[in-house]
Amino acid sequence: MAMPRNRRTTSLRDSDSRLGDSDKIEGAGSWDAIEWTKIDQPVSRPVPHGLSDFLYEAEEVLAEGYGVLVNTDEAGTLFVTSFRLLFLSEGSRDIIALGTIPLATIEKFNKIIIKQPSGPRQSEKTPTRRLLQVIGKDMRIIIFSFRPRTKQRRAVFEALLRCARPVRLWDMYTFSSGPSRFSNSSPRVRLVNEYLRLLGMESHHSDISTIEDGSFEASNDWWRISDVNANYDMCATYPFSLLIPKSIRDEDVLQACKFRARCRLPAISWCDARKYWISVVITIYIGTGAVLARSSQPLVGLMMNMRSNADENLVGALCTQLSGGKGGRRKLYIADARPRKNALANGAMGGGSESSSNYFQSEIVFFGIDNIHAMRESLVRLRDYLDTHGTKSSDGMSSFLRHGGWTWGGGNLSSMSASVSTLGDSGWLIHIQNVLAGSAWIAARVAMESASVLVHCSDGWDRTTQLVALASLLLDPYYRTIKGFQALVEKDWLAFGHPFSDRAGMPNLTGSGLDLPRQSSSSNFPSSPIRQAPGTFPSQSSASSQTQTSNNYSPIFLQWIDCVSQLLRMYPFAFEFSSAFLVHFLDCMLSCRFGNFLCNSEKEREQYGVSEACGCLWMYLDDLRASGGRSHVHYNLFYDPSKHDGPLLPPAAALAPTLWPQFHLRWSCPSEAQSGEVEAQCRIMMEQISELQKAKDVAERKAREMISTMEAIKVEIRTEKQTSSSAMNLARKANRENEIIKRAIQSLGCRIQVSGNDDCTIDIESNLGDLPQRITSSPSTRDSADSNEEKTNMSISVTLTPDSNDDIPGNPILRVCESLCPLRTREGGCKWPDAGCAQLESQFVGLRANYDAFDRLSIYDGYFQPE
Numbered sequence: 001m002a003m004p005r006n007r008r009t010t011s012l013r014d015s016d017s018r019l020g021d022s023d024k025i026e027g028a029g030s031w032d033a034i035e036w037t038k039i040d041q042p043v044s045r046p047v048p049h050g051l052s053d054f055l056y057e058a059e060e061v062l063a064e065g066y067g068v069l070v071n072t073d074e075a076g077t078l079f080v081t082s083f084r085l086l087f088l089s090e091g092s093r094d095i096i097a098l099g100t101i102p103l104a105t106i107e108k109f110n111k112i113i114i115k116q117p118s119g120p121r122q123s124e125k126t127p128t129r130r131l132l133q134v135i136g137k138d139m140r141i142i143i144f145s146f147r148p149r150t151k152q153r154r155a156v157f158e159a160l161l162r163c164a165r166p167v168r169l170w171d172m173y174t175f176s177s178g179p180s181r182f183s184n185s186s187p188r189v190r191l192v193n194e195y196l197r198l199l200g201m202e203s204h205h206s207d208i209s210t211i212e213d214g215s216f217e218a219s220n221d222w223w224r225i226s227d228v229n230a231n232y233d234m235c236a237t238y239p240f241s242l243l244i245p246k247s248i249r250d251e252d253v254l255q256a257c258k259f260r261a262r263c264r265l266p267a268i269s270w271c272d273a274r275k276y277w278i279s280v281v282i283t284i285y286i287g288t289g290a291v292l293a294r295s296s297q298p299l300v301g302l303m304m305n306m307r308s309n310a311d312e313n314l315v316g317a318l319c320t321q322l323s324g325g326k327g328g329r330r331k332l333y334i335a336d337a338r339p340r341k342n343a344l345a346n347g348a349m350g351g352g353s354e355s356s357s358n359y360f361q362s363e364i365v366f367f368g369i370d371n372i373h374a375m376r377e378s379l380v381r382l383r384d385y386l387d388t389h390g391t392k393s394s395d396g397m398s399s400f401l402r403h404g405g406w407t408w409g410g411g412n413l414s415s416m417s418a419s420v421s422t423l424g425d426s427g428w429l430i431h432i433q434n435v436l437a438g439s440a441w442i443a444a445r446v447a448m449e450s451a452s453v454l455v456h457c458s459d460g461w462d463r464t465t466q467l468v469a470l471a472s473l474l475l476d477p478y479y480r481t482i483k484g485f486q487a488l489v490e491k492d493w494l495a496f497g498h499p500f501s502d503r504a505g506m507p508n509l510t511g512s513g514l515d516l517p518r519q520s521s522s523s524n525f526p527s528s529p530i531r532q533a534p535g536t537f538p539s540q541s542s543a544s545s546q547t548q549t550s551n552n553y554s555p556i557f558l559q560w561i562d563c564v565s566q567l568l569r570m571y572p573f574a575f576e577f578s579s580a581f582l583v584h585f586l587d588c589m590l591s592c593r594f595g596n597f598l599c600n601s602e603k604e605r606e607q608y609g610v611s612e613a614c615g616c617l618w619m620y621l622d623d624l625r626a627s628g629g630r631s632h633v634h635y636n637l638f639y640d641p642s643k644h645d646g647p648l649l650p651p652a653a654a655l656a657p658t659l660w661p662q663f664h665l666r667w668s669c670p671s672e673a674q675s676g677e678v679e680a681q682c683r684i685m686m687e688q689i690s691e692l693q694k695a696k697d698v699a700e701r702k703a704r705e706m707i708s709t710m711e712a713i714k715v716e717i718r719t720e721k722q723t724s725s726s727a728m729n730l731a732r733k734a735n736r737e738n739e740i741i742k743r744a745i746q747s748l749g750c751r752i753q754v755s756g757n758d759d760c761t762i763d764i765e766s767n768l769g770d771l772p773q774r775i776t777s778s779p780s781t782r783d784s785a786d787s788n789e790e791k792t793n794m795s796i797s798v799t800l801t802p803d804s805n806d807d808i809p810g811n812p813i814l815r816v817c818e819s820l821c822p823l824r825t826r827e828g829g830c831k832w833p834d835a836g837c838a839q840l841e842s843q844f845v846g847l848r849a850n851y852d853a854f855d856r857l858s859i860y861d862g863y864f865q866p867e
Contacts, residue, residue: 051079051088054095056593058177059083063159065152069099070131070143071392078144080159083173083593085134087144098392098667099144101136102591103164104172104506107553109134111157132157133394137504137555137590140667141387141394169507174595174614182623184595184616187602188240191495192216194487195225195243197478200273219246222289222320223271228253232603235263237461237497239602243268245317252310259308261351264296264460266315269492270472272446288450289320290330292442292475294468294496296460297336297343300352307358316360318452331451332362335442337463339368346458367438369463370431372503372554379555381426382664390668432657435463435563439470440650446475447647461498466560468492473564474648477641481576482625482634486618493557499600502552506592508600561586565660567648572636574644579662581621581634586663588617631690637682 051061063080069087074096079086085106087099112131130153132144146153166172192206199220210216218225226242228250229235234257244253244267257265270292293315300306319329336343336353343353343366356362387393445451453471457463469492478484494500501508561582568575568582589597595614599605625632659665665672 054086054088055081056083056177057180059173062163063155065146065156067132067147067152068145069096070145071098071394072096074099078156080156080163082163082176084591085160098140099142101134101138101140101142102593103160104504104592105136105138105587105590106160106164107135107137107505109157109160109164111153135383137558138587138667139383139386139664141383142667143394165505166507169598169608172507172592172598174592174598177593177615179612179615182594182615182617182619184611184614184619186211187490187494187596187611188606190487190490191239192225192241194491195241197487198243198268198271198273199223199225216241220273222246223268223291226250226253235265236603237262237499237601238264238267239495239497240606243271245314245320247317248314252313256308256310256314259299259306259311260460261296261299262459264497265311266293266295266318266454267496268292268318269294269468269496270476272450272475288323289452290446290450291318291452292446292468292471293318293452293454294460294464294492295454295456296464297346297351297456297458298354299350300347300354301350302347304347304352304355312359315362315454318454319361320452322450329361331449332359333442333445333451333453334359334362334364335438335453335455335467336364336366337369337438337455337457337467338366339370340366342371351458365441367434367441367463367467369434369438369457369466371458372462372552372556374427375431375556375559376554378427378431379558382428385426386664386668390665391671392668429657429659431559432562432566433655435466435470435559436566436650436655436657437652438467439474439563440652440655442467442471443474443647444649446471447649461496462503462554462556465492465496465498466556466563469560470563470567473567474650476647477574477645480574480644482581485577494596494605495602497601498557499552500557500597501600503554503556504590504592504597505553506598508604557589558586562657562660562663565663566657567650568636569658570650570654571644571648572638573640574648575636576639576641578634578636579660583662583666584634585617585621588620593617594620631683631687633683637686 055061060082061079062082065078066075067078068075074089074091076087076089076091076096076099078099079088084100084102087096088094089096110133112133114129114131128148130146130148132146132153134142134144136142144153144156146156169175186208188211189206189208192211196202196204196206196218199218201218201220204218206216214227214230216225217227222245223243224246226244227240228244229238229242230240232238232240234254242253253265257263260266268291272288272290298306298308298311315332315334319332322328322330334354334356338346343351346352353366354362354364356364442453442455445453455464455467455471469488472488472492473479476484479488500506565579565582568577568579588594592598593615594617595605595610596617598610598614599608605611621634625634628634661672
């Protein structure tokens, strides 16, 4: 289980002070012969200072004791909370993962007293060690040691009795914590959407309203979604909607279910709907028509002669016509997961197996996979073997691998020698190999022969689920993604009624918890004995024990996850999720922190509103991945969907399972559990590459900004050039206009002289024989009310100064106008518009650029007329 995110190391000396020296060293009375009495309901205690940072939401402390974790010889405080057994180290003030286990993950726990012989000079009183052994479903065996003659072990043990196996389902932690922010949307909606995907109708989506209205039925050319079990009246352990052949009516389905054990009739779990793209907007689904179907055993009776026409028609409808113009109907394989002798033995109780002569074009195959009891015993032997040979064994002493420097299989975890020969007679990997081989055979028949396969065992919810789900994983690349893996688990394991409460040893909704009798185990400890050092012997006095006695407990789902990890090892590029995701997912399932895997069927979870009352595991895992992005440990770094975009068909020689180090060896041999150094190094390199990519993006962004700035500067330079060019053009134009004006004035008979101080002198020579007159002008710029006008009026003040030596009679204005102005009439009138031509000391024709006056002149008027 993941630790809380806001955890921080906090001193717990204050909490340790609550345990006085008298409690730690000596106590009154002996409780070895404690009677079995009714245990009161758990009472929460105040949370010790600093512990609240490590607790989950609504998690309460029920008991505590000071002790030593024998596996690592580390002292600390052991807390029993409403959710887990939590061990805090005295030295590091942090949670020790090995000593912290959820209550639901505990398979059994025992009190042990070990007496050591006293020396000849010692007192007659024999020293003892008081131990508490906790065995988990996740392959760990941990031992806590408490000081003798104290009540600390008793307090912890009684708290475990009250909380580890609650009688009622509602007493579990997941109901007290509530859905929180990990609320669970309707699983039934997700199931119907998965059916629509299998039918090739991904564009259609169901919602809660269509489920409640019963309008979720859909079909393609071969199959349809039926609501025949909408109220769970036909089969209490099947989902509310089923995928069945389109040619079979609901009335025939109700008749056919009577011929199968627990009414678990043949229903389609997966069908081939491969898609082909015709264009960007058109997608056509062309399935081969092959299907994977599942059911329970047929009720053929003791003489194996009972038949059902409805069942035979339903099974025969799975054999649709072959596609591609081959003609004829496809073959049907009926895969019985049991050994043949077990199938025959079930005939005595009315069960059995089909006869190929009764089913059209069929063939019966037996896989020989053992039942749930064999799997349970095999895992117990494997756990004891690993604890015996691990580096952190529960006895806290030297073990097979502790000082010898050995590694599993000589350091090669992939070898068969490490897989089978070194694991004693546990048989676990042989069972894994059988499940893998059966699933690969089913996938090969569907993919290579386009055949349909019907799979069943006795009840159709253990071995059948393993085979169908694993074969679907091999056939469909979608199930090898994280989202598809969720859909696969919800469809084949949850919807089709795998009894998780029974297999995980949890209470069910009937209120009858597990029968947990008191047993003596001090002298007989077969599952994982405390290996004694020389000179020690176990006490013969009784010690209370808590054992898992449910006959239905079995690690079926754990075994399937183990098979998935084997495929992940064989095809590292085919799966989006990593081995760490599988371990975390399995831990969450075993801990029962979320409500997804409670109860035994979909009907029970819907009937009592488990989805609404508890948090959702899938939402929790999605939230974890969202916080870490694609670099999160749940993602497989090597995933490349283009390498395996079709079925995975492993050859028989490749089906050589090995220990799953990340799960099997993480407690007993942590160094081997971390053997995936290549993946860890790749993940570190990916993180470094990600950082470099971020730095590269920053540098590229800065470069783009610099380029943009340079482009802006270039635009400004071009604008300045254009402005300069325009100014130069205007200057040249002004020069040309000045030249024109100068020539115009000179053409009037004036001689212009410009001095260095910008004074202008104009000498005018008269044609009437008068003395020459001198006009002195200085340039000035007339002020204008609007300085932004495009036309600028330039005026030159002209002063007519008579020569001081000459005495010229008469009016000089008249002489100038008469002698120089070509528009002056002989009668003395002026033809210049508005009479704005020559005004003494103000204006003169030709010197003022009065363009409006020029525009009003007639085309026939002229400046220069012959005299």
